[in-house]
Amino acid sequence: MSVKTFSIDGQIISAKEGQTILEAARDAGIFIPTLCHFTGLTNVGACRLCVVEIGNSPKLQPACTTKVIEGMEVKVNTERLKEYRKLILELLFAERNHQCSVCVANGNCELQNLAIKLGIDHVRFEFRYQNYPVDISHELFGIDHNRCILCTRCVRVCDEIEGAHTWDVAFRGANAIVITDMNQPWGESESCTSCGKCVLVCPTGALFKRGVSVAELQKDKSHLEFLIQAKVKKQWIR
Amino acid sequence: MDKIKFATVWFGGCSGCHMSFLDLDEWLIELAQKVDVVYSPFVDIKHYPDEVDLCLIEGAVANEEHLEQLYDIRKKTKILVSFGDCALNGNVTALRNLHGEPDKTLELSYKSLATLNNIPNFDYKKIARLIKKVKPLHEIVKIDYFLPGCPPDAKRIKYFLEKLINKENPVLEGELLKNG
Amino acid sequence: MDLAELLEIAEKERRRKKPIEIHCCVAASCVSSNSQSVKDKLSELLSNTDLKDRVEVVGVGCMGLCSKGPLLRNSVTNEFYCHVNLDNVSEVLKDIQGQKARIEKLKIDDPFYRKQMHIVLENSGKIDPESIESYIAEGGYLTLYQVLHEMTPQEVIDEITKSGLRGRGGAGYPTGLKWSLVAKSQAEKKFVVCNADEGDPGAFMDRSVLESDPHKILEGMIIAAYAVGAQQGYIYIRGEYPLAISRLQNAIKQARKYGLLGTQIFESNFDFKIDIRIGAGAFVCGEETALMQSIEGKRGTPYPRPPYPAEYGLWGYPTLINNVETFANVVPIIRNGSEWFSKIGTEKSKGTKVFALAGKVKKTGLIEVPMGITLREIVEEIGGGVPDGGKIKAVQTGGPSGGCIPASKLDTPVDYESLISLGSMMGSGGMIVMDDKTNMVEVARFFMEFSKDESCGKCIPCRAGTYEIHNILTKIIEREATQDDFEKLKLLCQVVKDTSLCGLGQSAPNPVLSTIMNFEEEYTSLLKKDT
Ligand SMILES: Cc1cc2nc3c(=O)[nH]c(=O)nc-3n(C[C@H](O)[C@H](O)[C@H](O)COP(=O)(O)O)c2cc1C
Ligand code: SF4
Ligand code: SF4
Ligand code: FES
Numbered sequence: 001m002s003v004k005t006f007s008i009d010g011q012i013i014s015a016k017e018g019q020t021i022l023e024a025a026r027d028a029g030i031f032i033p034t035l036c037h038f039t040g041l042t043n044v045g046a047c048r049l050c051v052v053e054i055g056n057s058p059k060l061q062p063a064c065t066t067k068v069i070e071g072m073e074v075k076v077n078t079e080r081l082k083e084y085r086k087l088i089l090e091l092l093f094a095e096r097n098h099q100c101s102v103c104v105a106n107g108n109c110e111l112q113n114l115a116i117k118l119g120i121d122h123v124r125f126e127f128r129y130q131n132y133p134v135d136i137s138h139e140l141f142g143i144d145h146n147r148c149i150l151c152t153r154c155v156r157v158c159d160e161i162e163g164a165h166t167w168d169v170a171f172r173g174a175n176a177i178v179i180t181d182m183n184q185p186w187g188e189s190e191s192c193t194s195c196g197k198c199v200l201v202c203p204t205g206a207l208f209k210r211g212v213s214v215a216e217l218q219k220d221k222s223h224l225e226f227l228i229q230a231k232v233k234k235q236w237i238r
Numbered sequence: 239m240d241k242i243k244f245a246t247v248w249f250g251g252c253s254g255c256h257m258s259f260l261d262l263d264e265w266l267i268e269l270a271q272k273v274d275v276v277y278s279p280f281v282d283i284k285h286y287p288d289e290v291d292l293c294l295i296e297g298a299v300a301n302e303e304h305l306e307q308l309y310d311i312r313k314k315t316k317i318l319v320s321f322g323d324c325a326l327n328g329n330v331t332a333l334r335n336l337h338g339e340p341d342k343t344l345e346l347s348y349k350s351l352a353t354l355n356n357i358p359n360f361d362y363k364k365i366a367r368l369i370k371k372v373k374p375l376h377e378i379v380k381i382d383y384f385l386p387g388c389p390p391d392a393k394r395i396k397y398f399l400e401k402l403i404n405k406e407n408p409v410l411e412g413e414l415l416k417n418g
Numbered sequence: 419m420d421l422a423e424l425l426e427i428a429e430k431e432r433r434r435k436k437p438i439e440i441h442c443c444v445a446a447s448c449v450s451s452n453s454q455s456v457k458d459k460l461s462e463l464l465s466n467t468d469l470k471d472r473v474e475v476v477g478v479g480c481m482g483l484c485s486k487g488p489l490l491r492n493s494v495t496n497e498f499y500c501h502v503n504l505d506n507v508s509e510v511l512k513d514i515q516g517q518k519a520r521i522e523k524l525k526i527d528d529p530f531y532r533k534q535m536h537i538v539l540e541n542s543g544k545i546d547p548e549s550i551e552s553y554i555a556e557g558g559y560l561t562l563y564q565v566l567h568e569m570t571p572q573e574v575i576d577e578i579t580k581s582g583l584r585g586r587g588g589a590g591y592p593t594g595l596k597w598s599l600v601a602k603s604q605a606e607k608k609f610v611v612c613n614a615d616e617g618d619p620g621a622f623m624d625r626s627v628l629e630s631d632p633h634k635i636l637e638g639m640i641i642a643a644y645a646v647g648a649q650q651g652y653i654y655i656r657g658e659y660p661l662a663i664s665r666l667q668n669a670i671k672q673a674r675k676y677g678l679l680g681t682q683i684f685e686s687n688f689d690f691k692i693d694i695r696i697g698a699g700a701f702v703c704g705e706e707t708a709l710m711q712s713i714e715g716k717r718g719t720p721y722p723r724p725p726y727p728a729e730y731g732l733w734g735y736p737t738l739i740n741n742v743e744t745f746a747n748v749v750p751i752i753r754n755g756s757e758w759f760s761k762i763g764t765e766k767s768k769g770t771k772v773f774a775l776a777g778k779v780k781k782t783g784l785i786e787v788p789m790g791i792t793l794r795e796i797v798e799e800i801g802g803g804v805p806d807g808g809k810i811k812a813v814q815t816g817g818p819s820g821g822c823i824p825a826s827k828l829d830t831p832v833d834y835e836s837l838i839s840l841g842s843m844m845g846s847g848g849m850i851v852m853d854d855k856t857n858m859v860e861v862a863r864f865f866m867e868f869s870k871d872e873s874c875g876k877c878i879p880c881r882a883g884t885y886e887i888h889n890i891l892t893k894i895i896e897r898e899a900t901q902d903d904f905e906k907l908k909l910l911c912q913v914v915k916d917t918s919l920c921g922l923g924q925s926a927p928n929p930v931l932s933t934i935m936n937f938e939e940e941y942t943s944l945l946k947k948d949t
Contacts, residue, residue, distance in 0.1 A: 127328060131336040173870060
């Protein structure tokens with residue numbers, strides 16, 4: 001396997017052939033914000049938080065799907081990128097109802113943590129306050145669409161790791177929501193195996209274990225990570 | 239040095255932010271050396287005075303009185319701070335927006351979801367009418383600083399006030415910036 | 419089928435034809451104003467006269483001047499009869515009989531036609547779109563024969579490359595280059611896809627070509643498949659085009675019957691099949707990666723490129739995807755040679771472009787003009803200028819992905835680069851003329867409403883950004899916005915443009931940015947003073 005050398009913000013980095021900019025950056029301990037990426041699942045380039053500048057090209061590229069090319073000069077922390085990322089996150093906060101103070105994931109949420117990390121203290125867009133449904137028809141889990149950011153991690157983990165493909169996305173644009181089976185209540189889904197992987201990968205409080213209260217949601221991902229490692233790297237030992 | 243004219247205001251919030259303010263404990267005594275509290279739920283002053291240097295507003299704009307007051311306060315205040323989540327993003331106060339018109343909220347809270355089962359007969363001459371949609375402060379007037387938290391803990395408030403009193407820019411980072 | 423058979427079909431068809439043909443448009447626009455009954459009535463009237471052996475009424479595709487439809491044409495005098503209906507169709511008969519007739523007529527040298535040049539539309543309005551024989555009589559499928567028997571795939575690609583043809587689906591990617599990339603990809607299977615999703619509001623170029631001359635697209639696709647080594651083709655067409663779909667189905671059936679599709683085409687050892695896939699009306703499914711997802715039976719949402727379809731397309735196999743109009747240029751280029759084609763147009767934009775001309779001009783409809791023609795020539799000469807002496811304010815090209823070009827720039831030549839430099843783009847060919855009564859902020863909001871509703875919702879900047887842009891535009895129109903909001907609007911447009919996943923989001927802000935660039939005072943005059 002050949003090695004590629006390139007730079008991130010001037011720092012020389014080496015990457016394995018076929019690695020994405022995001023993977024190489026993480027290996028080197030460089031932070032690039034992400035939301036839709038989840039190690040081991042297909043990258044879909046949907047959240048656009050990981051966009052980076054490459055060379056002098058005015059076009060931005062997502063780090064999660066762009067492969068490293070020998071000698072490429074990547075910038076991940078320019079003022080422009082910082083401004084853009086903040087704005088994208090603010091768009092998310094304005095879109096649905098993220099009242100952290102009354103969320104099961106408060107303190108344990110990737111969206112909340114990222115907002116902190118990117119220094120967001122308020123949202124410049126008018127909140128939309130659309131009332132989304134909450135589905136608690138499943139006996140173990142629930143989904144609160146008010147907290148969903150449409151990262152599709154649940155869709156991918158269910159399809160790619162569990163193999164059930166219970167989740168998918170329906171409708172388009174601002175009306176898009178994740179659905180179970182043919183848009184029927186989760187509790188009536190015939191394909192759902194109740195494995196709970198979707199709940200583990202959900203970055204926010206959208207998917208939750210029933211019975212947990214505000215700020216109580218904890219996600220122990222070790223079992224899932226073991227499965228993903230087994231699938232991706234063919235390593236079956238813990 | 240002249241004392242800073244300091245105000246705190248309580249709009250549509252649970253007063254938790256003000257409670258948290260009281261958690262400043264003995265630092266309040268130190269603060270009192272530096273500021274004159276010219277208006278606050280803690281003191282009995284009826285009218286918001288002119289030329290206030292610094293004002294923290296707790297809560298979202300939920301009724302017509304808040305709205306009117308906010309415009310007035312903005313005119314009379316140098317530095318305006320959104321104090322707590324409700325002020326800066328509506329938070330719990332704004333949850334009623336999900337149900338549409340305010341009447342619908344009253345109906346839900348006093349009738350269909352309540353045990354008392356009757357909507358009190360509000361005398362809107364005595365209390366302020368609810369506005370259609372609860373809004374965070376910065377959607378209505380220019381806000382200079384944002385102090386998040388539900389409620390912001392005393393540590394954050396202290397950091398913020400120290401900076402502002404020393405005419406420095408408070409920059410919240412990490413745990414200090416957390417909503418909720 | 420071999421060459422002799424093909425020529426025989428052509429000969430027989432020519433012999434069958436009567437000396438005078440009255441072409442009656444049976445494409446969607448005229449059909450919607452009842453041209454089918456007009457055609458039947460005229461045939462019936464004729465059958466009662468002694469002209470019946472010399473004159474035949476033939477249903478043909480679009481003749482361009484849709485605003486004057488139902489449109490008929492006399493194949494001998496080459497004159498058009500305008501606004502023919504059941505009441506005045508007898509006047510057409512009188513005219514054929516040489517009597518004085520009271521019906522609006524238009525000569526072929528009318529300014530509407532004079533500046534046009536028909537390559538893509540060469541057969542439109544001349545042949546019967548329901549008849550393969552009619553197409554063959556005009557030399558149809560002869561080019562395919564020559565390609566299969568006299569040219570190597572590489573030679574075909576070289577011709578296309580030398581012609582300078584660029585994709586007509588919007589982005590203008592060099593077609594020859596795309597073909598050679600697919601040809602170079604090594605794989606056991608390859609696909610050719612014709613993009614007939616045409617979702618831009620107001621655009622109907624592709625529909626018209628498919629309704630008027632479907633075999634030309636099939637022939638172009640077969641040639642492309644031979645050049646890149648594909649065995650299976652798909653035409654992805656939107657469900658809103660039932661007439662085009664049925665004509666395509668019919669054409670595919672006819673071509674199969676004659677052995678022009680299927681195995682051992684023209685007795686060569688080249689096999690190729692074409693199937694139709696019908697879209698459900700999402701604009702984003704015109705985007706190539708979303709389109710391929712949709713063909714595969716998945717939800718039609720774009721995915722990041724690279725890998726490009728040329729490498730990794732349908733089911734992971736190399737896939738050539740071109741627009742209808744791009745395919746329509748293939749046969750003329752091979753038939754007349756790349757040199758002929760490359761002399762038409764400008765240095766970087768060769769050939770012609772079909773536009774759907776609409777808005778505040780006297781004559782609207784479908785036009786095909788050589789690249790390099792100025793917008794002024796199109797609007798003032800072909801379109802006949804603004805009716806009622808109004809003044810042109812701007813010309814919108816590129817639909818929701820394009821922008822508004824101000825009247826002061828009307829002398830700009832129409833080519834890919836010039837339009838982009840003005841903040842607009844060629845797009846697939848919508849062209850809307852706006853007069854001085856038009857409010858540009860409203861125009862921007864109209865297109866943003868479209869983009870917002872058509873965003874697939876996969877990526878945040880497009881899904882939520884177009885919504886917020888639309889929101890701020892509404893605030894501006896309602897005079898509720900401040901300078902702050904205006905600044906936010908500009909930043910937001912930049913972010914959506916720079917960070918969206920696919921072309922929809924990346925170009926959605928163009929109508930706003932281009933109207934801000936050229937008509938900023940219309941925005942600022944609506945702003946509220948800060949409180
Ligand atoms: C949102 C969107 C919609 C599109 N719609 C169409 C369309 O309806 N027809 C089309 O030919 N190309 C469309 N395209 C362009 C295609 O992605 C693709 O570039 C084109 O089909 C390539 O063909 P060409 O090289 O012949 O132009 C669209 C692109 C985007 C981003
Ligand atoms: S439910 Fe959670 S994991 Fe699924 S799309 Fe929404 S935010 Fe992502
Ligand atoms: S830019 Fe818009 S249409 Fe394209 S992938 Fe993103 S959300 Fe979907
Ligand atoms: S992590 Fe790359 S686009 Fe979401």
